[in-house]
Amino acid sequence: MLNTTGVVDLIINKIKVIKVINIDVYWWAFSPLDYMYGPLRFSRSDLVALTVQRGRDFGLPSYNQVREGLGLVPVERWGDVNPQLNTTNPQLFRDLADLYHGDISKLELFPGGLLESVDGPGQVFSTIILDQFNRIRNGDRFWFENTQNGLFTAEELQAIRNTTFHDVITAVTGAEAEDIQKRVFFWKDGDPCPQPSQVTTSELHPCTNATKLNYFDAGSKAGFGILVICLFLFPVVSFLMALVVAYFRKSKFKKFQKRGGANDTTKEPAAGITGVYQVIVF
Numbered sequence: 231m232l233n234t235t236g237v238v239d240l241i242i243n244k245i246k247v248i249k250v251i252n253i254d255v256y257w258w259a260f261s262p263l264d265y266m267y268g269p270l271r272f273s274r275s276d277l278v279a280l281t282v283q284r285g286r287d288f289g290l291p292s293y294n295q296v297r298e299g300l301g302l303v304p305v306e307r308w309g310d311v312n313p314q315l316n317t318t319n320p321q322l323f324r325d326l327a328d329l330y331h332g333d334i335s336k337l338e339l340f341p342g343g344l345l346e347s348v349d350g351p352g353q354v355f356s357t358i359i360l361d362q363f364n365r366i367r368n369g370d371r372f373w374f375e376n377t378q379n380g381l382f383t384a385e386e387l388q389a390i391r392n393t394t395f396h397d398v399i400t401a402v403t404g405a406e407a408e409d410i411q412k413r414v415f416f417w418k419d420g421d422p423c424p425q426p427s428q429v430t431t432s433e434l435h436p437c438t439n440a441t442k443l444n445y446f447d448a449g450s451k452a453g454f455g456i457l458v459i460c461l462f463l464f465p466v467v468s469f470l471m472a473l474v475v476a477y478f479r480k481s482k483f484k485k486f487q488k489r490g491g492a493n494d495t496t497k498e499p500a501a502g503i504t505g506v507y508q509v510i511v512f
Contacts, residue, residue, distance in 0.1 A: 281340050293342030293354070294335055300357045308334055311345045312352070 290296075293311075294304040308323040309316035316323050326345075330336045339354070346352020351359065371379050374390055382390065395414050400407050411421035 278340075282338055285338055285340055290339050292335060293337040293339050296339050296354060296358075300354065300361070302353055302357065305334060305342075311337075311342060312348065314348055315345065 291299065297304050305311050308327050309320070311323070326337075326341070327334075343352060343354045346354055350356075367373055367375075370376070372381070374382055375387065377387075394412070396407075396410055396412050399405060399410060399414065409422055411417060411423070417423070417425060
């Protein structure tokens with residue numbers, strides 16, 4: 231039988247407290263421009279453009295229509311989508327207005343939601359995420375706060391709410407209460423399990439960008455040209471070969487006919503037989 235407590239203890243002992251490195255949301259959103267990971271078809275696709283097209287295919291409402299549906303105030307001016315970004319980069323919103331011919335009602339959900347982001351998701355994406363999680367929770371009949379399922383009493387619900395992750399770890403492992411800080415996701419001076427060092431980008435492996443397959447790179451122009459020429463000449467050569475085969479077959483057939491005529495030894499039938507035939511006919 232698997233010793234679950236021992237396995238969890240081993241995992242906990244190997245975990246080090248590491249500060250999280252902030253990742254710019256704009257890097258995540260726009261780094262896959264012009265290519266995607268995957269086979270040839272994906273490597274020539276633009277992730278942002280593909281996402282916008284998916285929204286059109288599924289008939290998603292516009293950015294302002296979504297704001298109205300979520301109970302938010304619609305945006306009337308392009309700069310109001312993100313006033314802070316408009317201050318630092320007003321040209322971005324001028325270019326955006328040109329793309330949509332100055333009609334902000336046509337601004338789509340995905341680009342509008344991304345433009346709202348500053349230090350995290352903006353109003354639209356935050357409201358959508360919160361609404362989705364609320365629906366998932368409220369639709370789960372086994373959620374511990376769902377009083378209609380009768381799983382817990384009011385006292386038990388309060389005990390669950392007062393239970394922290396620190397309590398869970400100490401309950402299922404052999405760790406003592408003083409071995410882990412009370413707020414396990416935060417570390418400060420004096421807490422147990424100190425951080426040995428701050429993780430920096432210099433300690434991370436460099437990222438390798440996705441490669442794009444191009445037939446004209448690495449000296450393949452000649453090979454590509456030869457392939458196109460061969461594909462073009464294939465039906466022509468096939469037609470000429472068919473003509474040659476037909477010519478030789480026709481020549482052989484004519485020779486066969488001449489040879490058959492020379493060897494024809496058909497004799498004229500006897501007179502008696504011919505007379506009988508004529509009598510029968512008449």
